[in-house]
Amino acid sequence: SQKIEQNSEALNIQEGKTATLTCNYTNYSPAYLQWYRQDPGRGPVFLLLIRENEKEKRKERLKVTFDTTLKQSLFHITASQPADSATYLCARPADYKLSFGAGTTVTVRA
Amino acid sequence: NAGVTQTPKFRVLKTGQSMTLLCAQDMNHEYMYWYRQDPGMGLRLIHYSVGEGTTAKGEVPDGYNVSRLKKQNFLLGLESAAPSQTSVYFCASSGGGGLGNEQFFGPGTRLTVL
Numbered sequence: 001s002q003k004i005e006q007n008s009e010a011l012n013i014q015e016g017k018t019a020t021l022t023c024n025y026t027n028y029s030p031a032y033l034q035w036y037r038q039d040p041g042r043g044p045v046f047l048l049l050i051r052e053n054e055k056e057k058r059k060e061r062l063k064v065t066f067d068t069t070l071k072q073s074l075f076h077i078t079a080s081q082p083a084d085s086a087t088y089l090c091a092r093p094a095d096y097k098l099s100f101g102a103g104t105t106v107t108v109r110a
Numbered sequence: 111n112a113g114v115t116q117t118p119k120f121r122v123l124k125t126g127q128s129m130t131l132l133c134a135q136d137m138n139h140e141y142m143y144w145y146r147q148d149p150g151m152g153l154r155l156i157h158y159s160v161g162e163g164t165t166a167k168g169e170v171p172d173g174y175n176v177s178r179l180k181k182q183n184f185l186l187g188l189e190s191a192a193p194s195q196t197s198v199y200f201c202a203s204s205g206g207g208g209l210g211n212e213q214f215f216g217p218g219t220r221l222t223v224l
Contacts, residue, residue, distance in 0.1 A: 009150070034212065041218070042217060042218070043114075043200050043202070043215030043216055043217055043218055044153070044200075044213075044215050045215070046212035046213065046214070049212065089152070089153070096141060096158065096160050097143065097155055097158055097168065098155075098213060099155075100152050100153040101152060102150060102151065102152035103152055
């Protein structure tokens with residue numbers, strides 16, 4: 001089956017450090033991957049999309065990479081702040097839909 | 111623009127009762143989706159629609175029905191609620207389906223079935 005997996009449920013880091021989240025996929029090659037942020041009690045919000053022919057995408061302090069050899073996308077939050085504390089979801093396309101990973105909850109300590 | 115709105119925000123049902131969740135979007139999006147989110151399970155697609163008058167099953171459709179009579183609205187129905195349907199329900203819309211367009215999510219409906 002075509003799976004998308006985020007390799008850790010929770011990540012605790014100190015303010016100012018870089019958080020690195022992993023999204024792995026198996027048994028297929030997605031044309032793109034999307035990353036979303038979800039705060040408690042709210043719906044997910046789109047952050048970034050990276051296509052298979054793009055090695056890296058940046059948005060402010062966020063950086064996403066896409067390694068088709070390793071079948072993996074890495075999501076980095078640099079110079080992390082307590083306001084970055086949230087759950088981050090990756091998603092792969094599936095026909096007209098998206099299939100989401102379970103998410104990684106990031107907690108940034110002041 | 112209000113974006114995607116969901117009604118109600120909270121609801122408590124007894125087993126066997128029925129209810130309808132309403133999703134509305136004002137972005138003229140063709141595609142709309144209903145998800146449920148449970149702890150540790152992530153977002154799971156219940157049903158979706160690729161345009162007015164169309165619906166299709168997602169990953170976990172059993173026990174739910176949907177209708178898309180108007181482009182801006184997507185209704186999710188529970189005919190006979192079960193405790194296993196206790197969850198947070200999210201509606202989303204997208205302008206481009208599987209073409210890389212982002213999905214816009216509503217604030218969610220927290221449903222408890224006793």
